[in-house]
Amino acid sequence: MGNIKHGILFLILFLGIQEVVSQDSKYLHFLVDSLPKGKPVLVNFDIDKGYMATERIAISKNGKTIYYGVRNGYATLSQPDALAHIMKIEFNKGKWSKPQTIFADSAGAPALSRNEKMLYFQYEDTIAPQGLYSKKTRTGWATPKVFKKAIEKSHYWQSPKAGSYYYTAGIKENKKIQDVFHVVTTKSDTLIKRLGFHVKGDWSDLYVSPDESFLILLFGKQNKGGAYTFYGNSNLFISFKRNNNTWTTPVNLGKEVHSISKWNWGPYVTKDKKYLFFSSWGKTVGTYIIDFEPIYNRLKLASENKQN
Numbered sequence: 001m002g003n004i005k006h007g008i009l010f011l012i013l014f015l016g017i018q019e020v021v022s023q024d025s026k027y028l029h030f031l032v033d034s035l036p037k038g039k040p041v042l043v044n045f046d047i048d049k050g051y052m053a054t055e056r057i058a059i060s061k062n063g064k065t066i067y068y069g070v071r072n073g074y075a076t077l078s079q080p081d082a083l084a085h086i087m088k089i090e091f092n093k094g095k096w097s098k099p100q101t102i103f104a105d106s107a108g109a110p111a112l113s114r115n116e117k118m119l120y121f122q123y124e125d126t127i128a129p130q131g132l133y134s135k136k137t138r139t140g141w142a143t144p145k146v147f148k149k150a151i152e153k154s155h156y157w158q159s160p161k162a163g164s165y166y167y168t169a170g171i172k173e174n175k176k177i178q179d180v181f182h183v184v185t186t187k188s189d190t191l192i193k194r195l196g197f198h199v200k201g202d203w204s205d206l207y208v209s210p211d212e213s214f215l216i217l218l219f220g221k222q223n224k225g226g227a228y229t230f231y232g233n234s235n236l237f238i239s240f241k242r243n244n245n246t247w248t249t250p251v252n253l254g255k256e257v258h259s260i261s262k263w264n265w266g267p268y269v270t271k272d273k274k275y276l277f278f279s280s281w282g283k284t285v286g287t288y289i290i291d292f293e294p295i296y297n298r299l300k301l302a303s304e305n306k307q308n
Contacts, residue, residue, distance in 0.1 A: 025270040026063040027091045032289060040260050040280065040288040045070075046089070046099050053287045054279040055266040056109045056156060056207065060116060064091040067102065067110040067119070068287065084108045086121060102141060103134075109266070111158035114210065120147075120157045120165075129203075131157025131167055148190065154181075156206040164212065168204045178204040180215065195247055197239070199223060207267040214240045214296075216267040216276075217250055231255050232262035236278060238296075240303050248303050253295055260288055 032041045045053035047070050055069035071084035086107045087099040102110075103121065111120045117136045122129040123144070131154035132144040147157065147165070154167035155178075165183040170176065171194065180195040197204075200222035207216040221233040228237070229252045236257060237250035257276070258264050266279035269292055276292035279285075 023063045024059045024061055025272055025274045027096075028063070028270075028275065028289065030091070030094075030096055036275070036290045038291055038294075039256055040278075040290045042282075042284055043277070043287045043289050045087075045287060046096075047286075051083075052285045054285065056111065056205065056268045057266075057277050057287065058110045058112045058119070058268070059270060060112065061271065065089070066096075067112070069108040069110065071108065082106075084124060086110050103144065107132075107144075109156050109205075111156075113159050114161050118159070120159055122155060122157055129153060129155050131165075133157075133159075148183075151183075151192075155203050158206070158208055160208050160210050160212050166206060166208045166215070168199075168206050168217075170202075171198075176200065176202070178202070180204075180206060180217070197247070197250065205265045205267060207269060209269065210271055212241065214238055214300075215247070216253070216269065218265050218267070219250065228252065231258040232264065234263050234265055236264055236267050236276075238299055240300060242307070248307075251299055251303070253299070257290055257295070 029035055031043050033044070034041060045068055047053050051070045051072050053068055053070050057066060057068040059066050066089050068087055069084060070087055073082060084106050085101050086103040088102045089099050090097045106124045107121055108124055109122050113120070119134045119141055121132055123132050131147045131151065133147055134141040134144045153169045155169060157165065157167045159165045163185045167181055168178050169181060171179050178199040178201060179197050182193045182195060184191045197217060199217065199219055201220040205218035209215065217237050217239065219228060219235055219237050224230050227249055231252065236253045238253055239247045239250045241247055260280040260282035263281035264278055268277040273293050273296050274291070275289050277287055277289050280288050
């Protein structure tokens with residue numbers, strides 16, 4: 001009898017955990033006119049006139065808080081009239097709230113830590129974006145700090161787990177070649193490792209999954225030909241981590257993902273892998289959403305078959 005009770009208790013706890021894990025996409029249908037069904041759909045983020053909702057977003061585990069970026073253009077942000085902000089909306093009583101400005105003036109690409117007590121983003125007042133972090137307080141978010149001043153440039157800074165950080169930047173040998181950098185910190189040391197992707201171009205947007213098993217990278221038109229298939233001028237690619245901690249050759253996410261326009265960037269995947277968010281320069285420049293799970297399953301299987 002005792003074993004049965006323990007079994008029931010374990011099942012209840014397991015199902016409860018699964019419910020919490022799968023909540024991040026629960027309320028997203030309130031932000032779109034219709035669900036994607038295999039094709040990108042514009043996300044109806046609330047934005048002021050003259051702005052567009054672009055770059056990476058971040059969603060809380062319970063799905064009730066979303067952070068997203070807005071900007072009034074892509075001119076060099078050091079210009080007086082160029083602005084980029086991070087906004088926050090919350091789901092309450094069956095609808096999403098009006099946006100609040102969390103960080104203003106050249107802030108973008110938000111990412112939450114696993115425990116959601118830290119917010120990572122980048123500061124873009126020059127052509128050398130820096131990775132920042134802010135600690136959650138009772139009243140909001142603390143004044144941001146630079147993670148490590150010795151890292152001069154860090155694009156799309158994020159931390160899927162404590163002591164593990166990722167960003168993209170140019171390599172020392174050639175600043176026009178971008179790579180993914182993995183930063184591992186301990187109490188006594190900081191180790192920075194290049195993952196070896198060698199992406200041609202100025203900047204490569206990046207998303208790393210919470211378990212660090214796959215990442216999504218932006219490849220520009222300079223990388224056309226060779227190992228890479230393209231459906232436009234800037235496409236999103238996926239790479240899977242092998243058992244030996246190396247990474248597979250990035251593979252394009254597919255024609256449908258890039259069907260809105262020739263220019264796509266700013267990836268984010270919900271924790272349950274249901275949806276991919278990305279920015280696109282379509283009829284409306286903004287953030288789009290598409291079903292990700294079938295894309296992931298197809299490309300993951302293809303990757304495994306290739307390795308076998």
